[in-house]
Amino acid sequence: MSRQIRTDAGLASVLRVTVGRLARRLRAQRPDASVSLGQGAALFTLARHGEMTPGELAEREKVQPPSMTRIVATLEERGLVRRIKHPEDQRRQLVSITEEGRNLVRADQRRREAWLAQRLKELTPEEKDTLRRAAEILDRLAES
Template structure:
């Protein structure tokens, strides 16, 4: 049904490495999905948390920088910024270099919301690891997490 030209090129010449890449991608994806599902449904949504996280990690941004960095449509970002500004999770100040632009900065209240979200996820993760992993498996997971960070930084 698929002509040969539609065949996807192999991930790696090494089939074991290709299989490992798939397993790691699936494991990280499923874990990420599950941890996001553990958030308080009455709290901020994923897009709000992504914006707050970006501001925390990368510092002050203009709205257009935030939209580009988070791959958000300007209309979506406008709604998010209104929501977080109303709750004093961010501040908007005029850009001293260009008064037509504003600078968005996370506030201590925004940091508190972000930290609470992280704590909720870490609490679930710690409980899941405690109930499903042996001490040896936990040690292996610690090593694997260090290796994944090295790969991510490569």
């Protein structure tokens, strides 16, 4: 074990750099670079969790509501999401992903997962087991 990752601060530093590098490599696999990272994140959230208000989407994505309003407007212009009246409160709107948006998300997922699956083939069974356990822990960290 590297001396740097024996402390929590050292581990935090190594994780920050490593996860950031992996995220950049995965972002480079995006099939449609004209969709910004924030727009892509909003699409993924809508595909995974279903329709929600712009405020709920902003909260889930950890951005300010005005930023999400701009993201939704751009996605709507491109036909990737649509706004509909809230069934219980006509003054509010819900944002839902369109079939075109869903297709973009699926293509993005397929491409990134294919790239990552190819990298995983280079690992030993033991390394893959370690990553399975680490993935659960990283997911918990990301949710906290």
